[in-house]
Amino acid sequence: RRVHGLEHQNVAGIVESLKVVTYEKSLRIAKFAFDYAKSHGRSRVTAIHKANIMKLGDGLFLETCREVSKSYPEIEFDSMIVDNCAMQLVAHPEQFDVMLTPNLYGNVIVAMLCGLTGGPGLTPSYNLGHHYTLFETATRNSGKSLVGQNVANPIAYVRAAADLLKHLKLTEHSNLINKAIFKVIADDRVRTRDVGGTDTTQEVVNAIIFAMDKELHAIAASKSVHSTRL
Amino acid sequence: MSFVRVGVSDLLRRSGMMRNAASMRTTYMKRRCSTTATIPITMIPGDGVGPELMTSVKDVFRGTGIPVHFEEVHISELSSHSASLDDVINSLNNNKVCLKGPLSYPTHASEIESLNMKLRRSLDLFANVVICKSIEGIETRHPNVDIIVIREQTEGEYSALEHECVPGVVESLKIITSQRSRRIAKFAFDFALRHGRRRVTAVHKANIMKLTDGLFLECAAEMAEMYPEIEFNSMIVDNTCMQLVAHPHQFDVLLTPNLYGNVVDNVAAGLVGGAGVVPGESYGEEFAVFEPGARHVYSTATGRNIANPTGMLLSAVSCLKHVGLKTEAQRLATAIANVISERRIRTQDLGGQSTTKDFTKAIIAAFLALPSPT
Numbered sequence: 269r270r271v272h273g274l275e276h277q278n279v280a281g282i283v284e285s286l287k288v289v290t291y292e293k294s295l296r297i298a299k300f301a302f303d304y305a306k307s308h309g310r311s312r313v314t315a316i317h318k319a320n321i322m323k324l325g326d327g328l329f330l331e332t333c334r335e336v337s338k339s340y341p342e343i344e345f346d347s348m349i350v351d352n353c354a355m356q357l358v359a360h361p362e363q364f365d366v367m368l369t370p371n372l373y374g375n376v377i378v379a380m381l382c383g384l385t386g387g388p389g390l391t392p393s394y395n396l397g398h399h400y401t402l403f404e405t406a407t408r409n410s411g412k413s414l415v416g417q418n419v420a421n422p423i424a425y426v427r428a429a430a431d432l433l434k435h436l437k438l439t440e441h442s443n444l445i446n447k448a449i450f451k452v453i454a455d456d457r458v459r460t461r462d463v464g465g466t467d468t469t470q471e472v473v474n475a476i477i478f479a480m481d482k483e484l485h486a487i488a489a490s491k492s493v494h495s496t497r498l
Numbered sequence: 499m500s501f502v503r504v505g506v507s508d509l510l511r512r513s514g515m516m517r518n519a520a521s522m523r524t525t526y527m528k529r530r531c532s533t534t535a536t537i538p539i540t541m542i543p544g545d546g547v548g549p550e551l552m553t554s555v556k557d558v559f560r561g562t563g564i565p566v567h568f569e570e571v572h573i574s575e576l577s578s579h580s581a582s583l584d585d586v587i588n589s590l591n592n593n594k595v596c597l598k599g600p601l602s603y604p605t606h607a608s609e610i611e612s613l614n615m616k617l618r619r620s621l622d623l624f625a626n627v628v629i630c631k632s633i634e635g636i637e638t639r640h641p642n643v644d645i646i647v648i649r650e651q652t653e654g655e656y657s658a659l660e661h662e663c664v665p666g667v668v669e670s671l672k673i674i675t676s677q678r679s680r681r682i683a684k685f686a687f688d689f690a691l692r693h694g695r696r697r698v699t700a701v702h703k704a705n706i707m708k709l710t711d712g713l714f715l716e717c718a719a720e721m722a723e724m725y726p727e728i729e730f731n732s733m734i735v736d737n738t739c740m741q742l743v744a745h746p747h748q749f750d751v752l753l754t755p756n757l758y759g760n761v762v763d764n765v766a767a768g769l770v771g772g773a774g775v776v777p778g779e780s781y782g783e784e785f786a787v788f789e790p791g792a793r794h795v796y797s798t799a800t801g802r803n804i805a806n807p808t809g810m811l812l813s814a815v816s817c818l819k820h821v822g823l824k825t826e827a828q829r830l831a832t833a834i835a836n837v838i839s840e841r842r843i844r845t846q847d848l849g850g851q852s853t854t855k856d857f858t859k860a861i862i863a864a865f866l867a868l869p870s871p872t
Contacts, residue, residue: 275707275708275709275710276709277709280676281675281676281677281713282673282674282675282676283673283674283675283709283710283713284671284672284673284710285671285672285673285674285707285709285710286669286670286671286672287655287669287670287671287672288667288668288669288670289667289668289670290666290667290668291665291666291667292666318655318757318760320603320612321612321615321655321656321658322655322660322670323607323610323660324610324660324661324662324668324670325660325668325669325670327668328662328666328668350760350761351760351761351763351764351792352764352794354739354761354762354764354765354768355764355765355767355768355772355773355792356768357743357765357768358743358765358768358769359768359772372703372757373761375735375736376735376736376739376761378736379736379737379739379740380739380740380742380743380765382740383739383740383741383742383743383744384743384744387740387744388740407736407737407740409737
């Protein structure tokens, strides 16, 4: 009898895997989603599920989301089945605002969203708990095949670091880094090959630092202009 | 006529799947030709836009003289006058082949297992094939996509085995068996071989579900060894979905368990134009069911004469090929391709203003305009 986590093999050739959904944790994530939407000025939360098939499990998740939505009348709430959602993401991703998902569907949807917005090298994410916060890339690719070649895209990690600074209330520093990143990608077009460029990891990093320096000098210059005017 | 290659019976016997391999009547082998005037095919109109899409199919067949007659079975979870599952099985026992519309689910279900699942289990329709091929005339972000998704549809996350052990805590069982994993893997490789495809990619999440998806992957790899001419690789489901939206041309045949297959075939359908244009087919050892690949009832469009019948008509084309009406199938496929590539008559989902009926009439006209076969 092999047991691994919540999986087990009672009879040779037949494996069972348990998917567990609880009211408590569904409530927690739903509340988090609506609070997030509210504090970030988002207008709609869409719950993603497969409750037509997993009637009890995803049904519980969906019902809990619906229950929580009643406490946030200013935020619109709707739901969508995961297969339809996947298809909609391909054709009309702009219809979505905040998506609230259980574990597996969230994994797939995040991966698709990254694919739609430039790939795993660009998007950061963070993981929140009661005691800790962990910042990483959105798709958690290890990029094994790129190790040591100076070609990996550093943007996702630098953005994750900027988010970490913001979380620590070092907002000015965070904004400085993000502004520099957008300038480097959009204006200067210094890009690694995953986003169609030919620059190396180090070149991108140097470009970001350079852009930050320029911005700091510009800020300092405008401050001294103000002081001479006074 | 095309047949499964010699030697398959041995493989089947060895993998323990068939007691009498010689009497195998898998429906992905050519069915015996009927000598009656018209071929009877079971039809399940379904819910939502299903009935109007079926009307489109019936109109086309009648208008073009295709020698098929439909035996309708109105089964639905939304209707109190629904036919029973036994009615469907009896009809299929006679006809072996079915054209099916999408089935919806009631908001407050009395049973855990959905009607679709009951149908698939009782008919043992273990293999779902969705062919996502770019269509000339439908502009999409990625042109020239040609992906086949083969999905196991009798087990996995759809086992309908759920219970609430303690209030507020629900467990859903996902079941993977080596027997069914081997069966679908074998089906995928046979299909790839018959259709000249070069690579099969197994989609899984075995890094997390080490035993269940691990077993699925193991069985796929085991089967791959019997088909050295077909390349085999595997990819984790989240990466697969990401790659599909960014670089779909790397994929050929995708072999998936139930839930991932559902998501992946919807993504692939979205790549080539959406639920309105993609056909699908489900196979069991005795029956074949043809229905649109992305199974959406699209209930907001019901009765408004706006739904796109292309996916259903293409499923009907596959159905015709399956029952031996190859010429008619080819002509209908050409007629559909001509109407779509002309870009004149198109339904709302593709940015046009034409109605379902307009499109149907255009197909009939295009079919009749084709030069008659010699």
